[in-house]
Amino acid sequence: MWETYQHFARQHFPELCQQRPVDSHKGTFGTVAIIGGNIGMSGAVIMAARAALKLGAGKVKIGFAQDSLPLPVLENQPEIMLYTADALLQHQDISAWSIGCGLDTDTRALHTMHLARERFQTDTHAQVVWDADALNLFSLHEDLQAAIQSQHIITPHPTEAARLLHTTTASIQADRKTAVAQLQQRFGCISVLKGHHSLVQVAAQNAYVNLSGNAGLATAGSGDILSGFMTSLLAQGMDADIAAPAAVWLHAAAAEVLALQKIGPIGMVATELIDAARFLRNQLSVAIEI
Numbered sequence: 001m002w003e004t005y006q007h008f009a010r011q012h013f014p015e016l017c018q019q020r021p022v023d024s025h026k027g028t029f030g031t032v033a034i035i036g037g038n039i040g041m042s043g044a045v046i047m048a049a050r051a052a053l054k055l056g057a058g059k060v061k062i063g064f065a066q067d068s069l070p071l072p073v074l075e076n077q078p079e080i081m082l083y084t085a086d087a088l089l090q091h092q093d094i095s096a097w098s099i100g101c102g103l104d105t106d107t108r109a110l111h112t113m114h115l116a117r118e119r120f121q122t123d124t125h126a127q128v129v130w131d132a133d134a135l136n137l138f139s140l141h142e143d144l145q146a147a148i149q150s151q152h153i154i155t156p157h158p159t160e161a162a163r164l165l166h167t168t169t170a171s172i173q174a175d176r177k178t179a180v181a182q183l184q185q186r187f188g189c190i191s192v193l194k195g196h197h198s199l200v201q202v203a204a205q206n207a208y209v210n211l212s213g214n215a216g217l218a219t220a221g222s223g224d225i226l227s228g229f230m231t232s233l234l235a236q237g238m239d240a241d242i243a244a245p246a247a248v249w250l251h252a253a254a255a256e257v258l259a260l261q262k263i264g265p266i267g268m269v270a271t272e273l274i275d276a277a278r279f280l281r282n283q284l285s286v287a288i289e290i
């Protein structure tokens with residue numbers, strides 16, 4: 001039943017199909033940092049962090065854009081370490097970052113983005129996925145865009161893309177291929193335009209069209225889960241130009257797995273994608289001989 005997925009992944013994303021080395025340890029699979037989660041949207045970073053952990057990252061840390069921690073421990077995921085965003089942005093052991101889920105655009109969020117700009121303007125080799133309100137803040141405060149490096153990934157949905165390109169959602173949707181190429185050119189980084197048949201533009205001539213997925217993905221937090229998956233693959237050592245399309249494909253394929261199990265598309269919730277993607281990734285590596 002899973003052969004079609006195995007076949008596709010082996011052809012397009014062989015890195016997703018590799019088994020874990022027998023002598024691996026948690027350091028082998030990197031440390032993820034998820035920055036965002038302003039007051040009322042702690043759930044966004046928690047979802048992204050759980051997605052990163054369960055897709056195989058060695059360690060996962062959350063940095064809440066709040067003055068103090070909203071909770072001392074995640075009771076249903078105590079493996080995840082909790083910090084304020086200000087504290088986590090000082091850590092030196094991070095393999096990959098996701099910045100923006102549930103961040104909001106208020107003065108607290110802006111303060112976090114200024115700290116992020118300071119860090120990534122000098123830490124130029126960092127792996128970063130910019131998502132959600134980080135993108136909205138890039139639109140509102142163009143000076144923040146100095147943080148973006150060529151190996152970074154931006155993941156706007158059509159309305160975020162419209163804000164970034166100072167146009168309307170309708171015009172983005174009218175010509176999505178041109179829009180994603182403009183994002184890549186304008187921001188000089190890997191660009192993902194989300195939505196039905198998400199597009200990934202890695203370089204001027206290098207676009208990937210994702211055909212997996214279903215409308216079950218149209219649910220709150222689904223993008224936060226994608227951000228967690230993508231950052232997890234980066235932390236595990238995948239190059240950004242592969243991690244971006246691979247995460248887009250796996251995230252959408254997980255929705256297909258849930259639909260096959262009759263958990264969706266109607267009423268599927270974002271966190272359900274996590275175990276489905278973990279299941280699928282393990283299926284992909286099952287029959288591979290190294």
Ligand SMILES: NC(=O)C1=CN([C@@H]2O[C@H](COP(=O)(O)OP(=O)(O)OC[C@H]3O[C@@H](n4cnc5c(N)ncnc54)[C@H](O)[C@@H]3O)[C@@H](O)[C@H]2O)[C@@H](O)CC1
Pocket residue numbers: 040041042043044045100101102103104132133157158159160169194195196220221222223224
């Ligand atoms: N539990 C939580 O804490 C959650 C927090 N979230 C956060 O909420 C913040 C606001 O994000 P939102 O995206 O909800 O708000 P936005 O105002 O940025 O965008 C939502 C609107 O964008 C348009 N849009 C999105 N996808 C589209 C598509 N494929 N085609 C056409 N139009 C499309 C729709 O009009 C939609 O109502 C973000 O920081 C996000 O991370 C959300 O992820 C939901 C869950």
Ligand SMILES: Nc1ncnc2c1ncn2[C@@H]1O[C@H](COP(=O)(O)OP(=O)(O)O)[C@@H](O)[C@H]1O
Pocket residue numbers: 132157194195196197198213214215216217218219220221222223224225226251252
């Ligand atoms: N109709 C659809 N078909 C395929 N994928 C979809 C559809 N609607 C949404 N998605 C996917 O779901 C995710 C939604 O992300 P986003 O809009 O950022 O959600 P949120 O902000 O709630 O986390 C994206 O990966 C997008 O490509």
